Amino acid sequence: MTTDHEAVRELLGAWAVGALMPGDERTLAPHLADCDPCAAEAARLRAVVRDLDGPPVTAGPLPAERGLSLALRTRPAASRTASHAAPYAAAVAGLQALLGEMDEHGPWGTPVVHDWDVHDTVAHLLAADEPLAVRLGLRVAGEFDGVDGASWREAWAARTEEVLARERGRAPAGTVASWQAQAKALLSSPEAHDPELAGRATTLMGARLPLTDHFLVRAFEAWVHTEDIGRALDLPVPPPRTPHLWQLVRLAVRILGLALGSGTPAVALTVAGEGGEASWILGEGAEPVSAELVLDPVDFCRLMGGRVDPSVVARGISGDESAATRVLTRAASLAWL
Incomplete structure (x- = not known):
């Protein structure tokens, strides 16, 4: 309730x-x-x-x-986003609130993740939203092509470095304003309000998914990096609201299932915690289940985001432990955040 x-x-x-x-x-x-x-x-x-x-x-x-x-x-009235874009809207609002704790002379240089500080992490999100913005016609074609194809990780890393280099020459407030403007443009797009329009599939960041799922990917990354910043600044960041969290869980399961393919021994994954419980069979569904794996929804999302080591994540395992461990390791390997 x-x-x-x-x-x-x-x-x-x-x-x-x-x-x-x-x-x-x-x-x-x-x-x-x-x-x-x-x-x-x-x-x-x-x-x-x-x-x-x-x-x-x-x-x-x-x-x-x-x-x-x-x-x-x-404030200008606008219709609410559809359910597939609501987690992204909430994640954007959450990061805005967190950044609101800082002023112009705040701890923008605090190390956060990788070799990024707070300012860099916001700049990274500005770059991370670009592929979807280009695909929706919100950015000029040619500015950034969306890094499709087999070498998308290399192209993605290069574009991230370009944006970081540019934004490091600006004041943090300018970077935040640019990120917010792009996020608002995404949330104001017809695709954010019309599930049917957002149902068409497109390839971004090496994954061919409906635009509805690409909005969820943006929500996932915004939340993960908000947690990164909160942890660095010792400020609490709550998990996504329960309905949004389960949208992210279902997206993560779909991506993990595709990554595992049909040649992997079947593992029953159960995600149980705040908001309920759900189970899926991952791997080779035609074979008997070789193991059962139970994870908390927030821990599962953090694992998929590369923010928890698969060897130490809280889990329940029964059956073939090596098969369950293979699923955990594959989940962590998918992170590019």
């Missing part, structure tokens, strides 16, 4: 990316009046939007509560 806090958190994410419908204020306003944590989160998201987009139109300074209400009324 969705709680009031979960419902409001989803609305705040939509509001932060300009996707709040006018009627949703009737849900927001009463809750924010009685809930200090949600009101604080709303104020922080409002500050992020104000800093990156410019202040809402007002006649002068207002108290936080009144300013938030006015921002909700005057």
Whole structure:
């Protein structure tokens, strides 16, 4: 059952990316009046939007509560994203909120992951969103071709380095603004609102998937790197909302199943935790199951994102341990984040 806090958190994410419908204020306003944590989160998201987009139109300074209400009324209305794009909208809002904890002189140089600092990690996300933006016609053809083909990893790495080199010459606020503008363009695209239009398959980053899944890939990467930044800055980052988390789990299972192919001994994978439990047969489905593997949904997503070692991830295994370990190792090897 969705709680009031979960419902409001989803609305705040939509509001932060300009996707709040006018009627949703009737849900927001009463809750924010009685809930200090949600009101604080709303104020922080409002500050992020104000800093990156410019202040809402007002006649002068207002108290936080009144300013938030006015921002909700005057911000341009937009229809909500479809379910396949909602996890990405929430992930974008989550990173905006986290970056809102920093100012111009904040710890942008803090090491995060690979050889990137906080500034670099945002620049990486700017580059990571480019292939989908190009495919949707939001970027000029030829700026970036989407790194299709057998050498997509090499082309991807080269493009990432180009963007990092460029963005290191800019102020962090400029990089954040560019990332946010591109993310908003993706979330404003017809494909983010029309599941039928987003149902067509296209090859990006070496994977031929429906555009619906490519939006989920963007959500997956944005969340993983938000966690990276939060860990580096010692700031808590919650996992995706339960419905979004399970969308990412199902995507990860599909990708892992394709990567394992039919020549792998069959393993029953069960993902169980917040939001329920689901099972799949991976590998050679015609053979008897050689092992059963149980993982938590967040741990499974972190494994697929390359953020937990397959040898130490919390799991339950019965049957052929080597077959189950092969699945874990293959899952971790798929990460390019």
